[in-house]
Amino acid sequence: MQVYLPIAEIPVNMFVIFGMGGAVGFLSGLFGIGGGFLLTPLLIFSGIPPAVSVATVTTQVVASSASAVVTYWRRKAIDLKLATMLLIGGVVGSLLGVILFDVLQSVGQLDLVISLAYVTFLGAIGSLMLIESVRAIRRRKSGARVTARRPGQHNWIHGLPFKMRFRQSKLYVSVLPILALGGIIGFLGTVLGIGGGFMMVPALIYLLRVPTNIVIGTSLLQIMFTMAAATIFHSIGTQTVDIVLALTLMIGGVIGAQFGARMGQNLRGDQLRLLLALLVLLVGMRFAIDLLLTPEDFYSIAIMKGAGA
Amino acid sequence: MISRVALLLAMVVCLFGTQTRAEDLVTALSSDEVSIQSNFTGTEIVIFGQISRDLNTIARPGVYDLAITVEGPSQDITTRRKGRFLGVWVNREYETFQGVPSFYALASTRSVGELGDRDLLDEYAIGLHHLNLAVSGHSGVPLSERDDFRNAFLRLRQQQGLYSERPQSIEFLTETMFRTKVPLPANIPVGQYKVKSYLLQDGGLLSAKESELTVAKSGFEQVTYNLANNYSLIYGLLAVTLAIFTGWLAGVIFRKD
Numbered sequence: 001m002q003v004y005l006p007i008a009e010i011p012v013n014m015f016v017i018f019g020m021g022g023a024v025g026f027l028s029g030l031f032g033i034g035g036g037f038l039l040t041p042l043l044i045f046s047g048i049p050p051a052v053s054v055a056t057v058t059t060q061v062v063a064s065s066a067s068a069v070v071t072y073w074r075r076k077a078i079d080l081k082l083a084t085m086l087l088i089g090g091v092v093g094s095l096l097g098v099i100l101f102d103v104l105q106s107v108g109q110l111d112l113v114i115s116l117a118y119v120t121f122l123g124a125i126g127s128l129m130l131i132e133s134v135r136a137i138r139r140r141k142s143g144a145r146v147t148a149r150r151p152g153q154h155n156w157i158h159g160l161p162f163k164m165r166f167r168q169s170k171l172y173v174s175v176l177p178i179l180a181l182g183g184i185i186g187f188l189g190t191v192l193g194i195g196g197g198f199m200m201v202p203a204l205i206y207l208l209r210v211p212t213n214i215v216i217g218t219s220l221l222q223i224m225f226t227m228a229a230a231t232i233f234h235s236i237g238t239q240t241v242d243i244v245l246a247l248t249l250m251i252g253g254v255i256g257a258q259f260g261a262r263m264g265q266n267l268r269g270d271q272l273r274l275l276l277a278l279l280v281l282l283v284g285m286r287f288a289i290d291l292l293l294t295p296e297d298f299y300s301i302a303i304m305k306g307a308g309a
Numbered sequence: 310m311i312s313r314v315a316l317l318l319a320m321v322v323c324l325f326g327t328q329t330r331a332e333d334l335v336t337a338l339s340s341d342e343v344s345i346q347s348n349f350t351g352t353e354i355v356i357f358g359q360i361s362r363d364l365n366t367i368a369r370p371g372v373y374d375l376a377i378t379v380e381g382p383s384q385d386i387t388t389r390r391k392g393r394f395l396g397v398w399v400n401r402e403y404e405t406f407q408g409v410p411s412f413y414a415l416a417s418t419r420s421v422g423e424l425g426d427r428d429l430l431d432e433y434a435i436g437l438h439h440l441n442l443a444v445s446g447h448s449g450v451p452l453s454e455r456d457d458f459r460n461a462f463l464r465l466r467q468q469q470g471l472y473s474e475r476p477q478s479i480e481f482l483t484e485t486m487f488r489t490k491v492p493l494p495a496n497i498p499v500g501q502y503k504v505k506s507y508l509l510q511d512g513g514l515l516s517a518k519e520s521e522l523t524v525a526k527s528g529f530e531q532v533t534y535n536l537a538n539n540y541s542l543i544y545g546l547l548a549v550t551l552a553i554f555t556g557w558l559a560g561v562i563f564r565k566d
Contacts, residue, residue: 004349004495006526006533011350011495059548066556067563108389112399224556228549235545239537243548244347250552254559291397298391299461304405305385 007242008052014248016046021252025064028253029260030267031276032068032216034061034195034223037122039249041283048245050111054101054193055234055241056249058227061195063250064257065224072217079168079214083221085175086200089182090189090226097190098233104191105238108302115287117192122284125199129277136270169210169218177207182222190230195223198280334508334516335359336377343493344527351495354379354522356416358506360485374418374509375479376435379491379522381412381471382500385445388462404458405445411498413440413472416489420476425512433507433514437463437474470494499524 002011020042028035036057043053072078104110160174181203185196200219204210210218235241264272339355356377385407392401417424421436430439442459450458466472471494479489502522508515526534536544 002348002350004345004347004530006347006530007537009496009498059552062549062552063556063559066553067559068556070557070560071564108387108400108403112397116397224553228553231549231552232542232545235537235548236541239541241537241545241548243533243537243544243551246548247551247555250555254556254563258559258563293398295391295398297465299388299458299465300391300400301386301388301462301465303384303411304387 003244005052005242005244007240008048008245010047012046012048012245017245017248018252020046021060021249022256023252025253025256026260026263027256027279028064029257029262030264031260031272031279032197032201032264033276034064034197034227035253036061036189036194036196037118037192037198037280038283039253040193041118041286043245049240050114051101051105051238051240052242052245054114054191055231055238056246057193058190058230058234059241059243059246060249060253061189061227062224062231063246064253065195065197065220065227067254067257068220069217069224072220075217077213078217078221079166079210080221081164082166082169082171082178082210082214083218083225085164085178086182086185086218086222087225089179089184090186090222091229093183093186093188094190094226094230094233096183097187097230098237100187101191101234102237106304112291114192115291117188118287119284119291121188121192121199122280123288125202126277126280126284128202129273129280133270133273133277137274140268140270169214171208171210173208181207182226186226186230189223189226190233195227197223198276331363332373332508332515333361333363334506334518335361336504336506336518336520338504338520338522341521342523342525343497344525345499345530346526346528347530349495349530351493351497353490353492354504356489356491356504356506358487358518360487360508362485372418372510373515374424375487376415376417376424376433376507376509377479377489377491378416378435378503378505378507379412379414379493380410380434380503380505381498381524382410382502383408384411384498385409386462388458388465390458390461402450402454402458404448404450404455404462406442406462407445409440409442411471411500412493412502413437413466414491415474416478416491417474417476418479421474424509425514429512429514433505433517435507437467437472469496471496493524497524499526 001014003014004011024035024039024042027038039060040053040057043057044050104113160176162175163172164175165172185200188194189196197219201215204215204219205212231241336356336358343352343354360373385405386409387403387405389400389403391398394401415436421430424430424435430436434440442462463472479487481487502524504520504522506518
């Protein structure tokens, strides 16, 4: 069924878009991620203008994280104070992201920056996750005990000033790294059209030592609000949020996520992380190939002013 | 369609009285407005026409040539070329073409080169290679390579289906009545279009006519587009509300415990 998208100004097959939303939703439910980093490239590769893809996925991430937040809220596995602090950083980062997005779009380097950032972040995080999960699997196979969080363990981050107490997370840390983390992820999320959960979760666990059971819910709540802010900033700044495209993706996404989550319960954590690491690396590699291989067409055109700009 | 033809003939009759030139051209469009709705996947417009001859004019030997162009509202378009930089392919040189049509379709009775000489074709922008592709003031592209950018621009626009040239696509119904169809692809930009018809013979212009065509979004598409452009904050809030509601609903429906 062909439907004309009011903002993207092209007709798309609704079932294909719905299917994409569903497939990415399945993976996001399986791995407990937003899936933005998969969905944005998929949309771009299928012919949706990059600017529309990035802005619209931020809206889709709001929906997919909202549906998961409901579950974590019920389990009371969200640290509201921590989420608020992350959010303050996130909104500022997101605002800067929209400004940069606009500038890059007008100088014609948006695609390059998106590709480079995907290669860098997906490559780095994918490799780290791969190493970590392989080690975990080996440890499990050799029968060694996985070391639990030790309360007294500290790193340089715990020496920073402006400390604040987060009761639910049993933390007493400086707000600076929290604001910075929220800001960086909000910024990247807005520019790249990703929620950033796959960066936020490891950062909260390894850098701030937030308990694992609190991490996902808190990260999801923060992502939901940051992406909501990004949607509004994109609506005002670039006017590229396509509500019809977003709604189709959301419906596919939330349904897919339920099936993914059910399947995820049958897999071990380290196996899931290994699969996710491979997936992240694969997407990163796809972007790297585009940058390195001689392009089929050296020329490209972009409308700068007038009808359809 | 019959009523259109009747209208056309009525117009022809009316015009006979005031005619000063030897040959004149009367044209009509199958529709003055193309409306884009959610099921829009492209359409086509039919252009009818009649060549009318003054009663005192002696029939000239030779055949008439016709060229009909459909031009969309103008745009500034930047054409970029990729180059290698530190091992990766990035956009390097660029050229901005100013005030070029966002859509251009030519229908003609013969191939462009046979219609007339270069000056005439350039003057009336008949044919893709006779469009005025003015570049912006500051350009880092050497003169010798400017044509590469022009050609790439025309090629990419043709690939998108927004520029086309279709010789021999005008059909003569009688000796003086003609008809042509111009396809409008799904990705046409909205705005005011100009349909220009030229009657030519032996490389000379005998008559020209211009009419307007409106391409506009309608219904839901228009409301959404308007909201996004003129009330962007409300649009953004609406998108967020919709997303949170969809997510919340899914969370409640698929509740496991």
